Amino acid sequence: MMKTATGDLVEDGWLPAVGLDGVVAQPGVLRVLTDAHTVRRLDLPVATMVPAVLRQLLLPVVLDALGAPRTRREWAGRFAQGRFSSEECERLTDYLTVRYGGRFRLFDGERPFGQVAGLQALSGEAKSSTLLVPSIASGNNVPLFSAFSEADHLDLTVTQAALWLLHVQCWDTAAIKTGAVGDPQAKAGKTTGNPTGPLGQLGVIVPTGRTLYETLMLNTPILSDGLDAADRPQWAWDERPKAPGWVSPAGPQWSARDAGGLLDLLTFQSRRIRLIGRETGEGQRVRHVIVCAGDRLRGTPESEPHTAWHLTARPKAGQAPRRPRRHRSGATAWQGLGSLLALAVPDDGPRTSLLLRQIGELRADGALAADYPLGVEISALEYGNQSAVVENAIADILPLPTVALVASDDRLRAALLECVNQADRVGRALDDLHADLRRAAGGEVLPRDRSEQPSARLLHGVDPAMRRLLSGLRTIGDDCSSLERAQEAWELTLFEAAAREAELLREAVPPRAVVGRVERAGGKEFVFRSGRATARFRTRLKGILRRAAEAQRNQRENNQRESAA
Known part of the structure; x- marks a missing residue:
């Protein structure tokens, strides 16, 4: 009792x-x-x-x-x-x-x-x-x-x-x-x-x-x-x-x-x-x-185990060359994989936490299995008005492959960072499409910090797929073909999600966007039409997601051959 x-x-x-x-x-x-x-x-x-x-x-x-x-x-x-x-x-x-x-x-x-x-x-x-x-x-x-x-x-x-x-x-x-x-x-x-x-000044990272x-x-x-x-x-x-x-x-x-x-x-x-x-x-x-x-x-010591860092080669007066790295508000943990997986010591840029570097070394020694189900919990508080009030709490849990933390083996790490980078680039392409369609309809571009961008909906929509990808890659080992298939599956998911969001944006613009309008700036003319904006977006999407574009092209060719037969 x-x-x-x-x-x-x-x-x-x-x-x-x-x-x-x-x-x-x-x-x-x-x-x-x-x-x-x-x-x-x-x-x-x-x-x-x-x-x-x-x-x-x-x-x-x-x-x-x-x-x-x-x-x-x-x-x-x-x-x-x-x-x-x-x-x-x-x-x-x-x-x-x-x-x-x-x-x-x-x-x-x-x-x-x-x-x-x-x-x-x-x-x-x-x-x-x-x-x-x-x-x-x-x-x-x-x-x-x-x-x-x-x-x-x-x-x-x-x-x-x-x-x-x-x-x-x-x-x-x-x-x-x-x-x-x-x-x-x-x-x-x-x-x-x-x-x-002390933790209010960090982007806290706890391996689990x-x-x-x-x-x-x-x-x-x-x-x-x-x-x-x-x-x-x-x-x-x-x-x-x-x-x-x-x-x-x-x-x-x-x-x-x-x-x-x-x-x-x-x-x-x-x-x-x-x-x-x-x-x-x-x-x-x-x-x-x-x-x-x-x-x-008096300053966060380098022995602090629960934060990533930002290193600056030429700090400003009064600025430390090494500062705790904070989490980005409104972003998921996987969007910050670049800092979680930053193992090298850069002149300028992020470096991961002491504990995650240590986990990579332990994996390299065989103390942790390649398929060990490592988790990472991130947390932070956002303060406002002279840090006297709490405005927001940041928290997320992420599965993370231990192999991606091994400094001498960057294959999986590079693949993960490529996937994150693709999501970011596709999101920016989608936001640019939104801006071009608004111009074509005679409207003004909405400021990024004062409105919800289509990229936010896109990243929210593909979040479960990225977590499944990370979870699956924890057991992938040295299977290169499986890694390639996983990246292709991710690209197809991202491609389809972006295409859906783009279609919703096109459906929302009035018919006059087809004719569009001309803007003049710096002595040049810029033509904005919905058709041109859509074509530009599709070209960018295929350039970012090359595996998905090739897979779709192969599928179309197979369908054509089957139809001809």
Whole structure:
């Protein structure tokens, strides 16, 4: 029988997880880790919680308790186990009970997890727990369709409070924060100039496996020198050697500093928080919170494992030559394959994440099979108005062939990038057709940023086909003929989808578009007619999708021969 949640994250049942049998359970941290091989995935309310729970809790516990693998061989040995060994489970149990068990309690009077005990606002007031949830109106953050206002209250369960606590440390909005009693940098009851949480500045990329155990391993960097002896997670900060200007996350003061190692980076406390619990007839609930300024990370370190990068050969003054790459709003994950598969070190341009490069190296070593069902989850928040409000959330899950990440074998990678490039080029051709047809009908071309373009409908329509392609290519191995057939099938799908969209555009223009009109610009005349626009589009389509065009031509010739016979 499941114990009632009291705030003990180690033992209480609070973390939603889906088992391999499809059943959803709520184990505590200890059980979810020791049984990680039986868990398919975490069942979290929003996609941005996935990296928050992994980074702020599960991954640093595993790394600190068991150590980081120092070689690809050591990593492969752990991965091949498929589960934590009995000896590793004993070490995890000791870590989460004897060593640090008392530091994983949400409502502990002296060391509440991820918080500051007794934290008080200079105003003496606490705010509604809605402040933790970016989709609910609170302060300056007022989503358009929120059913809540700042005057409403929200009783968070222990599970909800724990998850949103982790989320805030990673993704909180920027700008003004409540001033804390005991913080000498607070002025007039507030602290200004706060950046977003560390993940808010990234396009987060999380590789996933068949089980939670495999996902944890896929997110474990190989460190040739191991973890720095001085590197500690936030719950063991008191064990860290003192450093000038650095302050404990268990107090109201904060500092602007570099990350002190991987464990510090993963558990970085970007806010000082206090959850105010209250007993109700339904158990412990959190209605009020205090959220104050926390540590400020001085730039994203190159050791950051969960982001791709943009490299600049000649950065502008004050600009870093290497910057985290953000996800593009409105685009699917597969449209960003160019950065996910960017393995080389360019002078200018994208480079994929540390973990995806590592996965490619492990595949090259044989530690991961060619048909391993690797997944990639991307997530990000888009902020507006000085990053003080959340405007949009980006999330997607993508199947990705491990062979495409092998630096020495670019065959599959080149094929995938060609498919993505074709979709982009066909979309642009379709948008140009739309513009030409509008001109032919006497209208004006719609600005790309103020209207939905036909390319958006096209890419949405072919999205399932691209995901089937990626999923199928995970098992293709070295079969070149199968790869060629897969590319031809993709081109035919794209060709047919583009032809359908083009037909809809032609049907929408008035008859006068057949006659068209003439525009003069720069001393030249440009004739726009629907027939000419259509012919130009078809020529471009055949040039982009050569396999599909050839397959259709061969089919017509076969039909003609059969008819003649």
